Amino acid sequence: MKTRQLNIYRGPCAILTNLNLDIPRGKWTSVIGPNGAGKSSLLQAMAGLLKWDGSITIDEVNFSSYSQKDLAKKVAWLDQGSNTADELGDSLSVYDTVMLGRLPHQGWLHLPSEADHTSIEKALQQTDAWHLRHRLSQALSGGERQRVLLARLLAVDSDILLMDEPLANLDPPHQADFMKWQRDLMGQGKTLVTVLHEIHFALRADYLIMLNKGSLHFQGSSQDPKTHQALMALFDGRIRLEKLGNDWVALPN
Numbered sequence: 001m002k003t004r005q006l007n008i009y010r011g012p013c014a015i016l017t018n019l020n021l022d023i024p025r026g027k028w029t030s031v032i033g034p035n036g037a038g039k040s041s042l043l044q045a046m047a048g049l050l051k052w053d054g055s056i057t058i059d060e061v062n063f064s065s066y067s068q069k070d071l072a073k074k075v076a077w078l079d080q081g082s083n084t085a086d087e088l089g090d091s092l093s094v095y096d097t098v099m100l101g102r103l104p105h106q107g108w109l110h111l112p113s114e115a116d117h118t119s120i121e122k123a124l125q126q127t128d129a130w131h132l133r134h135r136l137s138q139a140l141s142g143g144e145r146q147r148v149l150l151a152r153l154l155a156v157d158s159d160i161l162l163m164d165e166p167l168a169n170l171d172p173p174h175q176a177d178f179m180k181w182q183r184d185l186m187g188q189g190k191t192l193v194t195v196l197h198e199i200h201f202a203l204r205a206d207y208l209i210m211l212n213k214g215s216l217h218f219q220g221s222s223q224d225p226k227t228h229q230a231l232m233a234l235f236d237g238r239i240r241l242e243k244l245g246n247d248w249v250a251l252p253n
């Protein structure tokens, strides 16, 4: 996925300007930056939910050439803070909520296919939420709800997964599960884009995009020392990075 001279609008105002981003295919990219930098807005624009101009291409194909249905199959989006009971639909069972992820694959008034049911079971198993399938969303905890929403995202079976704060409310074992299935998804050639405030998790991505005040601050490989310097500068030198085993961690200064 590439963007060139991308401007993103909320109402008449551009809140992100002149973004030239190179999101590597089949890899994991993390978008980071201070509050209000524009991270969620970037994901929303890439999901076709905000007005933008400039260009966005997916595999060299212009974003605007995709039909709404093809785009919905190509790109799945997890909203930040969508883990409220209202958003999930109080009256839907967990199973039916995850079925919503299959809508781009279903014809008008068609009954769910065997493939839909298989995808839903696989997604719910992957996020450790299969045992919740008969429950209503209003009866779920924050972390359980997040796992159901992640299952809905996985059920789309899209090439590109945009995830805004996917770790919200997840306990450490489920965070570890998330890291594992990120690797599995990349093994299947999927492109992953996450917005993460947890810098140590963001640093496990292959590529980092740093936004600040509506502009690109830096983009580069997560292992590159130049990226680390840019990251410390992004947070005004208030964090430092240290290596722990094979991983980088961010500590407050």
Ligand SMILES: Nc1ncnc2c1ncn2[C@@H]1O[C@H](COP(=O)(O)OP(=O)(O)OP(=O)(O)O)[C@@H](O)[C@H]1O
Pocket (backbone or CB within 6 Å): 010, 015, 033, 034, 035, 036, 037, 038, 039, 040, 041, 042
């Ligand atoms: N619905 C909205 N209407 C108008 N302005 C908005 C709306 N949502 C966000 N903004 C503004 O757009 C800018 C970018 O917001 P965005 O939510 O993309 O930032 P963010 O980097 O995701 O922040 P955070 O880390 O706090 O989640 C901010 O100045 C914010 O105040």
